[in-house]
Amino acid sequence: MxxxxxxxxxxxxxxxxxxxxxxxxxxxxxxxxxxxxxxxxxxxxxxxxxxxxxxxxxxxxxxxxxxxxxxxxxxxxxxxxxxxxxxxxxxxxxxxxxxxxxxxxxxxxxxxxxxxxxxxxxxxxxSMAAFGTLLMTEVGRSNSHLSPRTLARHDPDGGGFVLTTPDARAAKFPTNTAHPDVPKTAAVYATLVHGGAERGVFVFAVPLRGGDGAVPPGVRVVPAPDTTGLPVDYAAVLLEDVRVPYGAWLRDGAAIDAAGEFHDPEGTAAARLTRSMGIAPRVWRAVVSASAAVTRAAAGTLLAHSAGRTTLGRLAPRRPLTDYNNQREAVLGALAAGYALTAVAAHATAPRPTPASGAGGPETAWAPWSAVDRDLALLKAAATTQAQETVSACRVHSGAPGFAAVERLNSYRGLTHAYTNAGGDNELILYDTARAMADLDRYVPPEARDVAPDADLDAPETWLALAGEAERRMRDRLADRVAAARRSGADAFTAWNGNLVLAARTAGACADRLVLEILAAAPAAAAPDARPLLRRVLGLHALNLLERRAADLLNEGAAPPGVLDRLWAARRRVCDELAPHAGELAAAFELPAAVTAPSAFLTAP
Ligand SMILES: Cc1cc2nc3c(=O)[nH]c(=O)nc-3n(C[C@H](O)[C@H](O)[C@H](O)COP(=O)(O)OP(=O)(O)OC[C@H]3O[C@@H](n4cnc5c(N)ncnc54)[C@H](O)[C@@H]3O)c2cc1C
Structure with a gap:
């Protein structure tokens, strides 16, 4: 290789x-x-x-x-x-x-x-005179996005608003606000209380630190200890009766009129929450796309480490490292994941209708995200999970140099790991997706398909049939189990809490099927000369996805015993075909030289 x-x-x-x-x-x-x-x-x-x-x-x-x-x-x-x-x-x-x-x-x-x-x-x-920061999550309670305890009250005398953190557990954390000299302006998510009632979650634009480093009255920034996973200036922020003018309310058509009456075209507080979280699709597109980018970079780094490296193992001294199938399949699998996530990112960033507020996604119980855009949130969860897995594998297969000679793979790991929580917690997205699937809420299960035990694993129809069959059977069982629990008197918490493992795996199967549909369609968008190699490399990723899903395929009876042997054999064959093209596959990533060049330290220690 x-x-x-x-x-x-x-x-x-x-x-x-x-x-x-x-x-x-x-x-x-x-x-x-x-x-x-x-x-x-x-x-x-x-x-x-x-x-x-x-x-x-x-x-x-x-x-x-x-x-x-x-x-x-x-x-x-x-x-x-x-x-x-x-x-x-x-x-x-x-x-x-x-x-x-x-x-x-x-x-x-x-x-x-x-x-x-x-x-x-x-x-x-x-003008970059101030840097933007987000004060959404609150430190003391899980799922704080559904109901922030930070309050905004209209001030009839001044005409503006007063923002308040009721107690330390409602402090906004994490935020990137600790640096004492860097000017920051925050988008603060707060529950608007007016006329004795909660009117929904709105965003307020609040300067937190001026160009001179000064913090406005009432803003308390508590710097967090130094960390290295994704090194920024983390801090908790408390707002102690912070006064902001009316124009700081990013009111999106809502208003408080001269008589003090509140008006909101969204109608309900629940619809307002979904609307305020409508900024998330831009985040998800960017996170999916960046997951693809760092996966490509990690794969290129791993190939640079592996190619031309010889081994001293006693089975075959001086045999190239990439002749061993574990390293060969790790390198090619990482390249394949880079291509697959690139296809997913192209799909996620392509123009498509923005779901209308409150009508785009299903009802949610764990987080507001799926209500905004179920499939995009699910692809964010799938992409960060994949990137985290691939980047981590690249780090392991790059040995000590990948850990200790240069920070790059560690930093990609930190990023992809962080974004399994950040930008919408992956597990919560999976649970809300599973609930929508069980309720058939804006979800249509894949059709039942017979998959022959010897079906061609290189064929996209086979990937889709296997993945779709596992998804359909899991959904049916999940729906039955939750319904049975409810019939026997269990409340919603108990019924779902007894089925969270199956729920996460069911939504994961749906994500796999969406990704496989994207992979099956992707080569058609490429130049004709690129399609054969692209089909092979995306096919390798499909085999890896099916291997990861094998426990469910077997558990559901969607594939017979022996399916793993068939997947492993197919993967070996595809990797043997792709090995001579590894350099070409990595070159097309067009990575900056700084990413794949060996550490200067290693070239002259
Ligand atoms: C590096 C980083 C940077 C961030 N930056 C910002 C920022 O700038 N501004 C900001 O506002 N937020 C930021 N966040 C916060 C991020 O949005 C939250 O971490 C995320 O939404 C999870 O919420 P949490 O941290 O409160 O954890 P929790 O909600 O407590 O979750 C912890 C675990 O519990 C599980 N869990 C939680 N609730 C339930 C439930 N009801 N049922 C079952 N399982 C549950 C979750 O799946 C998770 O595994 C950042 C996070 C990270 C990691």
């Missing part, structure tokens, strides 16, 4: 598939300039605060060099391309950039009215 660019057709076509057709070459070049190669390394010896300051300085430079924020937010593939490059360069930069654009500026642009305070805040964020 070679790490070079490899021969054969399809190289240009493969690169075109990875790049996608949505961002033109000029914009792509501008986005690359916004995150220059210099950003791919961090100087040694910085204190945590100096490291954080550098991240924000780079965010400022990137924001000023990139196209205007409003244009980026209106163009998901372009915003994702910028964020992808940041993720591959430095996951901490990706994290603060994502927060700034999608979670702070996003609600200002989407929900803000044309009022002086809103315009002022927008101007500061767009």
């Amino acid at each position: 070679s790490g070079g660019s490899g021969g054969g057709g399809g190289g240009g076509g493969l690169a075109g598939f990875v790049r996608g057709a949505s961002v033109d070459a000029k914009t792509r070049a501008r986005l690359a300039d916004a995150v220059p190669e210099e950003f791919f390394t961090v100087p040694d010896g910085l204190t945590p605060r100096a490291r954080q300051a550098l991240t924000y300085e780079r965010l400022r430079r990137a924001g000023l060099a990139a196209p205007p924020a409003a244009d980026l937010l209106a163009d998901p593939p372009a915003l994702c391309a910028l964020l992808d490059r940041a993720a591959v360069a430095d996951p901490a930069l990706f994290h603060v950039m994502l927060l700034h654009y999608t979670l702070a500026l996003g609600p200002v642009l989407r929900f803000g009215a044309d009022e002086p305070e809103t315009r002022r805040i927008r101007g500061e964020l767009e």
Whole structure:
């Protein structure tokens, strides 16, 4: 297996598939300039605060060099391309950039009215005079997104609002607000209380720290201890009767009139919550896309480590490492996951109708996410799970150099691991998806299909039939079990709590089937010369997905005993075919040299 660019057709076509057709070459070049190669390394010896300051300085430079924020937010593939490059360069930069654009500026642009305070805040964020931050999660209770205890009350005298953290358990955490010198403006999620009633969850734009480092009256920032997993300036924030003007309310058509009457076109507090969480799809697209980007980078890094490396094992001294099937299948499996997630990202970022508020997704019990957009939330969960697994495997298969000589794989692991919780907790998304599946709430199960025991595992019809059959049977059993528990008098908590393992696996099976549908359709979007190799490499990922799902396939009787042997044999065959193309597959990722170059430390220790 070679790490070079490899021969054969399809190289240009493969690169075109990875790049996608949505961002033109000029914009792509501008986005690359916004995150220059210099950003791919961090100087040694910085204190945590100096490291954080550098991240924000780079965010400022990137924001000023990139196209205007409003244009980026209106163009998901372009915003994702910028964020992808940041993720591959430095996951901490990706994290603060994502927060700034999608979670702070996003609600200002989407929900803000044309009022002086809103315009002022927008101007500061767009000019990078202040960095955007998100105050949504509260530290003391799980599922705090469903019902934030941070309160906003209208102040009839001043005309604005007073924001209050009722107690320490309602402190907003985590937030990236600790750095004492970096100006921050927050999108604060708070429950609006008016006329003695809760009116729903709204977003307020609140300056937290000025350019001089000063914190406004009532804002208390409690820095968290230094951490390394995704190194930013974490802090808890408490708001102690913080006064903001009326224009800080990103009111999205709601209003309090001169007589003090509250009006909201959304109608109910539940619909308002879903609407306020409607900023999430931009986050999910970016997280799916960045998951693909760091998976590609990790796969390229693993190939660079493995290609040309010899072994001293006594079975065959000096045999190349990639002649051993464990390493060969790890390298090619990682490349395949990179291609598969690229296809999923292209699907997630493609234009499609935004579900109307409250009508797009099913009712939810665990988190607001699936109500906003069930499939996109589910793809976010699937993509981060896959990226986390692949990046971790790349780290393990890169041995000590992958851990100790360069921080890159550890930092990708930190990012993908963090985003299994961040951006919508994966497990909660799975449970809400499973509940919608059981209730047939905007969900249609796959049709029943007979799969012959010797069905061709290279054929997309077979992948879809196997995955669909497992999903259908699991859904039916889940629905039956929950219904039976309810009939025998169990309350909703007890009925579901007894079935959470099956629920998570059922939703996971649905995610697999969605991904397999994307993989089956993806080669048609590639240049004809790239399609044969693309089919093979996406087919390898399909086999790996089915292997991961094998316990359920067997448990449900959707596949007979022996299916794992057949999957392993098919994978061995595909890997043998793909091995000579490994360099070509990695070259099409067009990774910056800084990502795959051996650590300077190792070349001259
Ligand atoms: C690196 C990082 C950065 C973040 N940045 C921000 C930020 O800038 N601003 C912000 O507002 N938030 C941020 N978050 C918070 C993120 O949104 C939450 O971590 C996430 O939603 C999970 O909530 P939680 O932390 O309260 O954990 P919990 O809700 O307590 O979850 C812990 C575990 O319990 C499980 N669980 C929770 N509730 C239930 C239930 N009802 N049933 C079954 N299982 C349950 C979950 O699946 C999870 O495994 C960040 C998170 C991370 C990891």
